[in-house]
Amino acid sequence: MKDTLDTAVDQMPVKGFLDLKGLEIPTGDDLIKAILDLKKEKNAVILAHYYQPGPIQDIADFLGDSLQLARQAKDTDADMIAFCGVHFMAEAAKILNPNKKVVLPDTLAGCSLADGCSGEGLRKMREKYPNALVATYINCNAETKAESDIIVTSSNAETIIEALPKDRPVIFAPDKNLGRYLSKKTGRDMILWDGSCIVHEAFSMERIAKQLAEHPNAKLIAHPESESPVLELAHFIGSTSALLNYVEKDDCQEFIIATEEGILHEMKKRAPHKTLIPALVFDESCNCSECFYMKRNTLEKLYLCMKYELPEIIIDEELRLKALKPIEAMLELSKSIK
């Protein structure tokens, strides 16, 4: 993978692709209009994850979780995909749709899970367990995907693990918390990679227990990337889209939400009369549960990446084909999941 530009705003002058002197970035409504004009002019589609900043979610053509975004990226007939999420997501879009130009507002939008599991590391692990099947969470880079037998997302992981042949051991990477949760749900022992999400592992069971005591009518809902003590307290555990649907449809009027805070933007739209309380993290000086990486993207960077078509995701074809196989295996096995 070669990044043509590290970040649209911060490092353009350093890389020397564009001279920022005299370059104007519109503001306010003009910025929104400029992005919409670029979309038309370049036949581009804007895909955004639920954890993106609110203004990006509002301007996106499609908002979704990892599985929904992968499907959109595969099926789009746009010429350019402006992917507002983190790097591994934009990379997956390129793997699925190599003839499209995929741009990411800020290539420093990384992920602690993806960064903590290299292709080489996973290859070494599978050498230790030569009979094992490797199921890997989509939150990983292309090299890691290429070492996997099948990719999963939090929406389809349980279905996929259940479908794997029972006579083969399973290695699950990179999220140990999701792996542990799946192991419990499916009753299947799995060999877990020791990785975690810096956002979900920051939730404090003690502080959340206090929140529940203060809001006795509230339900705690949690993403399975959270640690076991938090999951044990939860009334409902589900993927990003499952949490959204739950808040919308459940009779309860008050929820404490243990996942990345960006999801509240869409939850408030879908359930405007319900009370939504972000779950508290260990660090008492900071009550937020925002993903620093997801929030690197801004409307200004989106504008620049669409205008200059940089930073563009580039991937070696041999690697792309290797990484594509386990993603296609996932899409095939999760056809019944919305």
Ligand code: SF4
């Ligand atoms: S919230 Fe966690 S898993 Fe998602 S992009 Fe951020 S660090 Fe990665």
